[in-house]
Amino acid sequence: MQPLLEGDSDDGDPTDGSTGGSNGESDGDSTDDDPAGPESVSLEETWRGSEIDAFDEPFHPRFIRSVDETLYITSQTSIVEFDPSTGTQQRVFDLELVEYGEHGEFRERVLDCTVFDDELYVTTEFDDDEVASRVHKYGSSTEREWTYELEDPDHWINAIEVTSGWVYIGASTSGSDAEGSFTVLNQQGNSEFYEYWPPDDDLNSFQDFVTHDRFLYIGTLGPPLVFDMEARTLLNTQEEFGISPGRNFTLVDDILYAAPSSNLRALDLDAREELYDVSVERHTRPPAVLDDRVIIGNSTGLYGHDRSTGEELWYARTTDGIEDSPAVIDGVAFGVDDHEMLYAVDVETGDLLYDDDAPVSRADQTVSIGSELVLAGERLKSYSVITE
Template sequence: MPCTRTGSKWFARSSLESRRGKPSITDCRGAHVTRVGRRRVVWLAVLIGVLCVPVVAVGPLGALDPVGAAAASDAPEEPGEEIWNASTGDGVYSSPTVSNGVVYVGSWDDNLYAFDAENGSERWTASTGDRVYSSPTVSNGVVYVGSWDHNLTAFDAENGSERWTASTGDRVYSSPTVSNGVVYVGSSAGNLTAFDAENGSERWNTSTGDRVSSSPTVSNGVVYVGSNDDTLYAFDAENGSERWTASTGLWVGSSPTVSNGVVYVGSKDDTLYAFDAENGSERWTASAGFVVDSSPTVSNGVVYVGSGAGSLYAFDAENGSERWTASTGHWVDSSPTVSNGVVYVGSDDYNLYAFDAENGSERWTASTGNDVDSSPTVSNGVVYVGSEDGNLYAFETSHSNDSSGSRVRLGTLGHVGDRANQSSDPIEPIDGAVPQDLDGDGLHEDINANGQVDFPDVNAFFQHTDEAVVQDHATAYDFTGDGRVDPQDVLVLFELV
């Protein structure tokens, strides 16, 4: 099992044992490695010598246990097995955010809820003035969420006390996004507004031609958002000036996502669009059979999106060709997430689905009591999702990874970790080279920008892991998907060589 340290604490993570079928490490002092040559063993020995000493194992949800400690008496849950469910007073359309062991989600009973991620016990509830369709965002210990009471409200993540509230001018369907100390959110007034994350003061406000139910996404200093005026907008994140607009055939309720210089978004005209992030020129379009209210996510060069046709689609991110399609029993408004080679998405047939990301084969389904329009979020091997039956559900996955893919990594419609540690600024050079994302999943594994993942990449990443050039761009280097960058990520990068 790979081992490493944070400060003076040493730990191991079983989630790294079989990453992409690569080497498994069973002991830190006498490492057993499979499928590695002599050169890899030397590199691994160097890494382990620096990163490892006494071995401990990771217990449930990250708890540390000494090696040899007695295992829990309960047998491991099967994939798709319900771990717990927690009741709210009305339908849960909001998508969950998981941060520091707490799951945050809104409800149509006019409340924001905080549940313990491990057992579903209620930590606190906070009242808003009306229904909460919006999905919460957590940054710097503050939870931000919109409500139909025409406000964006900031709550203390620890105890639910209100920090501030700011008017949006109309109902908020849109989910807020936080980047560089600014909260961006749309409203039914047709506006996109930027608020100061610390005190709620308005930074800027800009208008579109109709209601904004789409949730904004921030990337490289630009805010992208859809509008019911049949348009995708790109605004300057600093001052709200319009960079460009791109037309679709009908209104855009889908929330955009950005990967590898391309913006992907769905439209009511049954189409998924790919636009150039820099200038808005159309790269390609792909038919999804019916209305696309689902928000796309990109992982490993594939765009996944749901459709009103009752299907989940997988399109090639580069050219829009269809990789596969998988059927559910009803409309798919839920937005997919990807984790450990599996795509998770809800359906209006009351089920959460798990499909193989490579070929679309069904892995498992899990039932709820009503439509699942909420978008799932995976944290530490648990899938969290809301249902219109008024419950938040936690389902087992059989792995211990988090959501990957562009939607969750950019903090759109739920996310993992604290957004304050996740920058959307352009990647900075490391040792003179700008690290590259080779497969379009948002992770920049080619540290020396030579077109491949090699040992010099591992060495450069190891040398700079704790520095601002890496830590200020955590989403680009969080190879374990645990919301932070640390020596664990060095080991995962090594396994990709």
């Protein structure tokens, strides 16, 4: 095997301008008796998107989603269900989107997708503000079953969640004076609930959704909201529960970890209690949650926090900002910054194991599945991670 990545050498300084050695701040708890972490990282390419039969070469992925150890890989015309453990495609969903022009340009573009009970839900937008964004449902046979068009033509879909066949949609216009809407669809694609916020309201964008028991917690750039899925009622979490989750959610063991603009929060949703709320550098993506660490990336680097207290334990500086959630494999956190540098950091100590050019240009998504690291950008490639 010819390793793609190797650990730091003594031949020179790391390319991010630091002085070598550990690139994090020690938490002070390490002793000689602590088990040794990984000293080096290497990657071995296992497959690439251009090898998937359903896609033409050159293949440029729009985005990828990971659901239960399965990848959903999106192009402009189709979504492929892919098993990364075997490197084989499973189902292929022909999206049949609206196109125009003699060269087959598309008026309708894919925004996002989610999967529930073997069924695929795809959100799309149009390049014409007069045409509303849509949600398409594709059944287990890959055939399209229904399409729902938003009531507001100039709203585009920010977030979607599907639970027990019910579809929850957050949409908004763009700009500082944006307006927003929240829609609930039943299993047949019919609207059962609708709420609208005018431009002068505090809410101007949806970020993400997460479900816990009977409640759908709604991450917004505005008031803290939750939807009671049984009573079909929209509530303010601060007024009803005394908590304000924020946005950028990761739910683990009934604890909701959130990373709004300059905070890292942990909330016990069963007890409806805030466990901690600590200040962090500006952050834009959900955190990665491990056994005893919470890892976030932001405009200056990767940060490791104690999962139980929120205390910052280490910081690994990067050349530019990391916009995607870190991918964690075998005790190593991976991130690609806006300078197209790939970083590998020991999650316990913050030691920088590697920094070099990312093997995929414009890689804006890093996904971990088992011991596989998937990078999506100008191309799509997957690597087996080997730590020593």
